[in-house]
Amino acid sequence: MPNKKIRIALDVMGGDFAPINEINAAISISEKYSSEIEIILIGKKSIIIEELKKQNKATDSFEIFEADDVITMNDDPTDAIKNKKESSIYKGLEFHKNSNSDAFVSAGNTGAMLSLSTVLLGRVKGVARPTIGSFFPSVSEYPVLVMDVGATVEPKARYLYEFAVMGSIYYKEIIGKSNPSVGLLNVGEEEIKGTDIIKETYKLLKNSNLNFIGNIEGRDIFEAKSDIVICDGFVGNIVLKFAESFLNLLKSTIKDYSEKSFLNKAKVGLMIPVLKDVLKSLDYQNYGGVPLLGVNGVSIIGHGKSSPKALENMILTAKDMVNADINLKIEKALLT
Amino acid sequence: MPNKKIRIALDVMGGDFAPINEINAAISISEKYSSEIEIILIGKKSIIIEELKKQNKATDSFEIFEADDVITMNDDPTDAIKNKKESSIYKGLEFHKNSNSDAFVSAGNTGAMLSLSTVLLGRVKGVARPTIGSFFPSVSEYPVLVMDVGATVEPKARYLYEFAVMGSIYYKEIIGKSNPSVGLLNVGEEEIKGTDIIKETYKLLKNSNLNFIGNIEGRDIFEAKSDIVICDGFVGNIVLKFAESFLNLLKSTIKDYSEKSFLNKAKVGLMIPVLKDVLKSLDYQNYGGVPLLGVNGVSIIGHGKSSPKALENMILTAKDMVNADINLKIEKALLT
Numbered sequence: 001m002p003n004k005k006i007r008i009a010l011d012v013m014g015g016d017f018a019p020i021n022e023i024n025a026a027i028s029i030s031e032k033y034s035s036e037i038e039i040i041l042i043g044k045k046s047i048i049i050e051e052l053k054k055q056n057k058a059t060d061s062f063e064i065f066e067a068d069d070v071i072t073m074n075d076d077p078t079d080a081i082k083n084k085k086e087s088s089i090y091k092g093l094e095f096h097k098n099s100n101s102d103a104f105v106s107a108g109n110t111g112a113m114l115s116l117s118t119v120l121l122g123r124v125k126g127v128a129r130p131t132i133g134s135f136f137p138s139v140s141e142y143p144v145l146v147m148d149v150g151a152t153v154e155p156k157a158r159y160l161y162e163f164a165v166m167g168s169i170y171y172k173e174i175i176g177k178s179n180p181s182v183g184l185l186n187v188g189e190e191e192i193k194g195t196d197i198i199k200e201t202y203k204l205l206k207n208s209n210l211n212f213i214g215n216i217e218g219r220d221i222f223e224a225k226s227d228i229v230i231c232d233g234f235v236g237n238i239v240l241k242f243a244e245s246f247l248n249l250l251k252s253t254i255k256d257y258s259e260k261s262f263l264n265k266a267k268v269g270l271m272i273p274v275l276k277d278v279l280k281s282l283d284y285q286n287y288g289g290v291p292l293l294g295v296n297g298v299s300i301i302g303h304g305k306s307s308p309k310a311l312e313n314m315i316l317t318a319k320d321m322v323n324a325d326i327n328l329k330i331e332k333a334l335l336t
Numbered sequence: 337m338p339n340k341k342i343r344i345a346l347d348v349m350g351g352d353f354a355p356i357n358e359i360n361a362a363i364s365i366s367e368k369y370s371s372e373i374e375i376i377l378i379g380k381k382s383i384i385i386e387e388l389k390k391q392n393k394a395t396d397s398f399e400i401f402e403a404d405d406v407i408t409m410n411d412d413p414t415d416a417i418k419n420k421k422e423s424s425i426y427k428g429l430e431f432h433k434n435s436n437s438d439a440f441v442s443a444g445n446t447g448a449m450l451s452l453s454t455v456l457l458g459r460v461k462g463v464a465r466p467t468i469g470s471f472f473p474s475v476s477e478y479p480v481l482v483m484d485v486g487a488t489v490e491p492k493a494r495y496l497y498e499f500a501v502m503g504s505i506y507y508k509e510i511i512g513k514s515n516p517s518v519g520l521l522n523v524g525e526e527e528i529k530g531t532d533i534i535k536e537t538y539k540l541l542k543n544s545n546l547n548f549i550g551n552i553e554g555r556d557i558f559e560a561k562s563d564i565v566i567c568d569g570f571v572g573n574i575v576l577k578f579a580e581s582f583l584n585l586l587k588s589t590i591k592d593y594s595e596k597s598f599l600n601k602a603k604v605g606l607m608i609p610v611l612k613d614v615l616k617s618l619d620y621q622n623y624g625g626v627p628l629l630g631v632n633g634v635s636i637i638g639h640g641k642s643s644p645k646a647l648e649n650m651i652l653t654a655k656d657m658v659n660a661d662i663n664l665k666i667e668k669a670l671l672t
Contacts, residue, residue, distance in 0.1 A: 137585065137589075138585070139584070139585060139588040139589075150523060153523060153530060153531055154531050154532070185574060186574075187486060187489060187569070187570055187573040187574065194489060194570065195489055195490050195570055196490070198570075217573075217574070217577050218573065218574040218575060218576065218577030218578035218579075218580075218581065219577040219578065219580055219581040219584075220581075221578060221581070222578075222581045222582070222584065222585040223581065223584070231574075233523070234523055234530065234531055234534075234571070235570070235571055235574060237523040237553075237554065238521060238522075238523065238553070238554040238567075238571060238575065239554060239574065239575065239578055240554065241553050241554030241555040242554035242555065242557060242558075242575055242578065242579070243554075243578070244554075244555055245554065245555040245556075245557070245558045245559065246558070246582050248475070248555075248558065248559070249473065249474070249475060249558040249618075250586075252475040253473075253475075253614055253615070253617055253618060254614050256617065257613065257614045257617070267610045267613075268610065268614075270606065270607075270610070271606075271607045271610045271611060274603045274604065274606070274607045275607060275611070277593065277603075278589055278590050278593045278604075278607075279589070281589055281592065281593070282585075282589060
């Protein structure tokens with residue numbers, strides 16, 4: 001018996017390489033998953049039609065939902081709520097909220113996705129604050145989910161506990177590891193370490209039925225000491241952006257070394273292709289965007305620079321979230 | 337006219353490679369700076385004598401101040417204050433406090449150095465909380481001083497302001513860059529971003545006579561957007577330990593790649609020596625330990641794994657701090 005197709009609304013205007021990468025991903029997914037997924041393109045119709053032609057696809061291959069405006073990466077999220085009601089993110093989320101799709105996916109402005117999703121979709125019952133996580137590479141075969149990375153900079157202990165519940169459900173259902181472990185990011189392992197909020201959170205986690213392994217430290221993130229790392233959005237955001245800058249430091253260090261002598265330059269010339277190959281596995285694009293957890297819908301946020309491959313992974317994550325009924329599971333876990 | 341020699345007490349028992357590296361550094365410094373620096377060795381006399389013999393140095397080359405006990409890396413700092421009064425750190429700090437030396441240097445337990453220095457030496461007038469910073473490598477020719485990295489996990493805005501004052505003086509006098517810039521670590525550049533404490537600190541820094549450049553983000557640390565990065569000890573400690581784990585992730589990623597095929601293994605074999613050479617410039621040992629700023633004395637803390645070279649740099653930093661009269665400058669800056 002054929003299932004009903006999952007309808008996923010895709011923001012075609014949001015990413016740094018929009019609409020090319022978005023249309024490319026939509027075409028690829030619709031070919032590979034024609035019986036399971038239906039993509040609805042959200043954006044300016046004329047631009048979409050033009051890009052479909054460029055990519056040799058019939059202009060009526062997709063349902064298109066018109067959105068005239070776009071929220072740029074530099075737009076202020078608070079401002080966008082008031083003044084960008086015709087934007088692809090706003091219209092796409094409304095489209096999803098009105099049950100015209102099962103999910104919404106965008107590689108656009110993260111802050112705008114975060115605040116508009118929260119305002120337009122509302123919260124899952126039992127959730128005080130939605131949260132956004134991020135996947136970090138690790139020495140393990142599994143990525144590490146750090147959350148929150150910016151939704152709430154000064155959470156109460158209860159919010160942090162909720163993040164851990166939502167993260168555990170997401171990790172189990174989407175990453176596919178049963179009973180994922182939860183660590184609380186702190187300045188030491190002992191229960192008495194850290195701020196008052198962190199100490200209170202420790203108690204909540206210890207008394208929960210989560211697989212809580214205790215406090216972990218900064219060095220334990222990449223070591224995958226826990227699958228999920230719980231922290232406030234202030235610390236998480238700083239750690240995330242700091243991690244993203246490491247490769248730049250490495251590049252700059254290699255460049256300085258290379259410029260010291262011709263011999264160094266030659267050595268580096270031989271090393272670079274190998275190093276690039278090695279570093280591929282650290283690429284964020286493997287993880288298919290991050291979900292905004294706790295909103296009453298399925299809203300997937302991707303990096304602005306998302307490749308077609310990354311966008312495809314985001315769409316598949318959306319499908320998995322719908323299939324796994326993540327929000328119902330979160331509601332049950334938090335209300336009981 | 338010859339100056340009076342600067343007397344520096346050196347903890348010979350503290351580091352991971354004690355007493356070998358410590359004695360080695362002491363011998364080297366006493367040879368290179370015989371007219372400027374006098375080293376006093378703090379530790380168990382019998383062990384010191386034995387090591388001096390091993391390193392072919394006359395056993396009466398140094399003044400030795402007996403300390404029978406040692407605080408290990410695993411000892412709890414709070415416990416050490418009560419129960420480790422015969423340890424090299426405790427005795428060395430007492431020795432320094434009683435004006436028998438101009439400074440104290442240790443590569444031992446950081447937490448114990450921090451709390452014992454604060455308790456035994458007391459605070460510089462005008463300083464509410466001493467702070468410990470750490471040097472980060474950067475794309476600039478100058479290292480970046482991040483502070484606090486663990487002394488105070490929940491500081492008031494005033495403390496953070498004081499950290500910035502102390503850091504600026506230290507950076508100018510010891511690193512030798514006039515008018516060093518100060519950035520406040522935050523989740524965005526706008527003045528309205530961050531926690532209440534951070535917003536309050538922003539105002540204090542903006543109205544100060546420091547070279548405050550505003551908020552900086554996680555990605556700006558390695559970019560050296562500011563010379564000094566101000567944050568609370570919770571964030572700073574996590575970021576520091578996280579940074580130290582980057583190279584392990586890189587190693588593990590290279591290993592995984594190498595194990596995929598014989599060709600990969602061969603490629604990696606050729607790359608490793610070059611990469612090691614490149615990464616040398618990221619070595620923390622270049623920076624000569626970190627000072628505990630705001631204590632009424634000169635107390636220099638080094639990494640447990642400090643090499644003789646790193647220990648020599650720590651001793652030279654101590655000398656520079658004494659010569660520059662850092663504490664008097666801090667007192668003047670904070671009391672006016």
